[in-house]
Each structure stands twice: as structure tokens, then as C-alpha cells.
Amino acid sequence: MIPSIEAVKAVNYHRSDALVVATSSALRDWHQVSQRRDLDVDLSDCMDRAPAVALGLALAQPSRKVLVLDCDATLRTDLAGLATVGESKPGNLVHFVFDDASRLSTDGVSIPGLDNLDLITIAQGSGYSKTYQFDSLEDLLIGLEEVMVQTGPVFVLVKVEREAKAPPMPERRMAQGWAEVRRTLASQS
Secondary structure, rough: EEEEHHHHHHHHHHHHOOEEEEEEEHHHHHHHOOOHHHHHEEEEHHHHHHHHHHHHHHHHHOOOOOEEEEEEEHOOOOHHHHHHHHHHHOOEEEEEEEEEOOOOOOHOOOOOOOOOOHHHHHHHHHHOOEEHHHHHHHHHHHHHHHHHHHOOOOEEEEEEOOOOOOOOOOOOHHHHHHHHHHHHHHHOO
């Protein structure tokens, strides 16, 4: 398993100028390491909509990479989002799903049915062009170079374990983040 904070550090290292839509436990880690908060969309109020929001951004910004930082428990609440992304075929979208083996993101509570879902197979069946799974930090660090140059949509399942004490959610409100991203994109047009 990969420490969740190390997984998001690896993504941040390969990010470049990509837009990032982060939610749930991934957002808790991401806001600590992101070096481009002006390009981050924090979904703290509608956590299960990360794939849909990222899809909209990917279609609106086809020349810019869009990364989704999602969690297994959050994705489970709206698996149909995978089909919508797969059908739309955004070539610039990479969907990371952090699979929390420690279950600490849900306070140790098992989510019924979650262990029975094969998210890689679901993503493939939904039309994602490429899928990856990483269980070790070394493989993730090496594999991200290939992931980031693929034509999407790309699905990346990362097996993580979280720290016992969860980092806080960002204090920035969702509307503030959206406004900052809009300003950044407008200034780069």
C-alpha cells in the first residue's frame, strides 16, 4: 500500500499546469501538497460529482490536462459518472481513484458492496481508453510518466492507506476556488 500523502505528492510532481478536481479524502491530502491552488477545484459540497465536474472542464479546456482525484467510497455513490466520461471520450482527462485499504477515510466503517466492485473492469467497460493500478509507491512514481502522456480518458486506481488522524479539509470555500480557477484561466487566454 502507498501512504495517501505520498500518492498525491507523486501526482503533484507530474501535474504541470493541469486542472485538478479533488474531493473527499483525496482533497484533504491534495490541498496540503498542491503547488498550483489557482488551478484546483475543491469539491467539498458535492463530493460524488468529481468525474462530472472534471468532464465539463476537460471538454471546455481540451488543450489542458484535467485530473480527477477521487476516492473509492465516493466514486461508489455515482458509478454512472464513469459511463458518462467513457462515452464523452475526453482525451485530456485522467481519473485517479484512491482505494483506501485502511478504511480510515470512512472512520473504519466498511461500505457495503465496495469490496465486491472491480473498479478497473467497470472503467474499462465504461469506455476509458486506458487503465492502471498501482500498489507500491515505486511503481506509481515510475508509472505516472506513462499515465500522463496517454490519450484519455485514463483511469488510475491507487491502493492507499491513510494516516490515523485525517488532515483537515481546506478552509477555502468551493466558490472561492472556482473563482480563482476562472481568473487564472481567463488571464492565460
